[in-house]
Structures are given as structure tokens and as C-alpha cells.
Amino acid sequence: RQYQKAKKLPPGPVSLPLIGNIPQLVYYIWREKGVVPAFDLFRQIYGDVFTIWLGPIPHVSICDYDTSQEVFVKNGSRLIDRFLPPVFLHLSNNLGLVSANGEVWAEMRRFTLLAFRNIGVGRDSMEERILEELDARCEEIDADAVNGKTVVQTSDFFDLAVGSIINNTLIGKRFNAHNKDEFMKLKKMMDSASDLFTIFDLTAPVWMLKILVPKRCERILGVQEEILNFVSREANERYEQLKSGEYTVNAENPHDFVEAYFAKMEEEKRHGGPTPYTMKCLKHVIGDLWLAGQDTTTTTLVSGFNQLVNHPEVIRKCREEILRITENGSRPLQLKDRAESHYLNATITEIQRHASILNVNFWRLINEPTNVKGYEIDSGTVMTAQLGALHVNNDIFKNADKFYPERFIENGKLLNQVIPFGIGKRSCVGENLARSELYLLTGNLLLRYNIRPHGSLPSTADQLPYSAGKMPDKNVHLEFVKL
């Protein structure tokens, strides 16, 4: 049956009963020194769409933009459900945004996009929050400066800035000198737990993980619970105040995500009947936003600055452009400047293409038979746009290994082909916020400081090429010299 099924699917390595392509996958990942190079090799051999069998389940990977667009956007409603690794489902109980499917997920996604708009994401009020955060973090590093120069641990710097922005957006509190230690402790735990994730954890049932790797499983589950409790503590306290009348929500102009959610809860209560807007659901939604909004953005920024200091000519060209736009730095770079800052936009896109934070993108389940490049894919098949491999596709990005923002100036159409936030109905809900952060933080730091390596140049290689997510060199110290 497996052989019959494989014949109908896009090509891929020959699969064995039960174990599928796991032996070849292990061999090629080892031989090519990583998941992305192994997928890229499969793409070169079998074409932009190929099948790999993870055990008895076939997974179809798409590694080019045009086919991804055709499948995930034109047939978007057929690929709405995420294929949830058992460990994710165990943690989420099918609540929240990342590891949930169905009506409650759809409602929470709609609500989140609306709430983000209402609290100003992508507009002036979010810009203000991001710039205020940047000012506060810069004040801290300037206070440590000797002769105008501070040696900065960039991953800590960006962790705090990004963590503070998302915490402020969700629960209205930034991290300052008094509360930042608790956050940093949690962040370190989070990092060490996500370092543990392998492709095996994403496929094995939880009972098997508990038996085979009990300590690792306990750590992954424990950290997640601790984070959910940390993030929802504030929301629970406020909810108690709401119930006792000590606090009233501003439904017209909510200050943060939790306030927007409470306003929706009150509206639902007035209408009566069953509602998905419960405190339990809020805990998972803000937990997901908090987690998904942290490491993704920090990793991109750390990876980006590692690239930038390796390419001082790119820093110089960005700075020249930013200085021109801001009239010699007489004001900060703002979101409205995006229309004019072509070189900086190209640089950030090139940063995201290289950072491409997922080695293995989340899988979706197709719910209707669909023709993909001449192959009739049955409903129930697992598919994804394999972002990591898509971004190193040499047929599209010539000399893909090279960090070369000019490629997007020479061919503007390439900009669309970089899709770090995914594509279709499950693409990133934080895209607008993340794009604002990347633009404002990168641009304004280059405007304020001459940034250069402290000691040897940082590596730009993925430090965890065998895991599901990418990890830039996070032990880097850079010199920030005030301009």
C-alpha cells in the first residue's frame, strides 16, 4: 500500500515500510551537515516539490515561492489545519494560536489581528512604544560607556528589548531594572528547552518521549507551564480587579492586548450564550504570542547584526541612506520612511533570508484532494512550504550563501520571494509587529552607533543545523560606539 501511495505523490527518496525515509534523512542530514542542506539536496535531485516519509506518514515539502503561492494562497482554505506534533497538542489542549485547529483557533486568530490593529500595531502608537523601548535600552548601554564605547552582549540586549516590547503590547508592562531579572531567568530556561527540540520530538507520541527521554520531556513540558503561568499572572490579577470593580476596561481605546480581550469578554457576556473567550483560552493565546514573538525576532536581529559586522560596507551604505532620510540624524528613523529606504529594506530582507529561523517549517494537513504540479495529493496529506530550503534555493537566489542585499535592488521581484513569516492562512500573526521592530531597531541602532566586532568576527553559521529551528551565534559581543 505504501508503494502504491508513494507512486502518486511527488518524487522523493525510496521509502521503507514503517520507518519511511528516516535512515536516508539521518544519513543525508549528517553528510550535508544540517537539515536545510539535506532538504536542498533533495530539491536538487527531485525538484522543488518532493516527498519524504517520516515513519509511515508522507510529508510533501515545497521549496519555491510560486508553487507555495499556488498551493497555500490560491487553495488556502484547504490548508488551514496545522499538523500538530503530539507534544504540542499535549501542551496546548487545542487552545491558543500556534498549536490549535478548528473554530476556536479561527476566532482567536481573527480577534488577535483586530486587537493588534486596535492597539496600534504597524501604526504610530506602536512605533512610539518601540522607540521608547529603544531609548530606554540605549540609555542603559550609554551609562556603561567608556570613551563613548560600550561592549554589548547583543543577544541579551535584543532579548530584553524585544521581550519588553511584546510584554508591553500584551500586558502593558515593559521590563525595567526591577523586573528584568525574572524575565532573563525565564528566557534562559526557554532557550535551553528549545535547544532540546529535535525532529524526533516533533513526531514521537508523548508517552514514547516520557519513556525514552523522560528528563528531556519533563524539561520541555515544565518550562512551557512556567512561561504560561508567568505571562498569565498579570492578566489573572487584572481579571480579579475587573470582577471586583477596581478596574474598568477602555473598550474604545484598549491600552494592551489583555484589555482588548477583557472588552471582548464583556461584550460576549452581554450577548449571552456559550463563548470561546475564557480565561483559560486567554492564557494560551497570550502564551503563544509571547513565545512566538520573542525568540523569532531576537534570533533574526542577532543573526542580522552578526552579518552586518561581517559586512561593514553594507552598514556604511545603510547609514548613508538613513542619514539622508532623517536629515543627518536630526530625528529618529520612522515607519513612514520605509517607502524611501530601499537599501535598508533590501538589507533587512537579506537578513531575514539568511536568518530564516525555521530549519523545518510547521506542517499543515490538506483537507481536499488537490493537484500540485501535476500530482494528485489526497486529503489528509501533510504539506508545508519549506522556508529554510526555499530561501537557499540557488535557482532563485544566485550565490544564495552570499550576504548580498544588492540582489533585491538589482531585481525588485525577488523581494516577494522571501517569505520568512510563512504563507497562507496560518502565516505569522505577528508579521506587522515584527517588521516594525526589525526596521526601527536596526535602522535606529545604525543611526546612533558605529557597530563593530569586539575581538574576532562572529560566525554567521547556524549553530544548531541539526535541530528544527536555527540558532545564530549568540555569544557575540559587539562594540557600540556612539556617533
Ligand code: HEM
Ligand atoms: C522576525 C520575527 C518572526 C518570524 C520570522 C516569524 C515567523 C513565523 C512563521 C514562519 C510562522 C509559521 C507560519 C506557518 O505555519 O506557515 C509563524 C507563526 C506565528 N507567529 Fe510568527 N514570526 C515572527 C514574529 C512573531 C511575533 C512578533 C509574533 C507575536 C506578536 C508572532 C506570532 C505568531 C503566531 C501566533 C503564529 C501562529 C499563527 C497561526 O497558526 O495561526 N510571530 N511565525
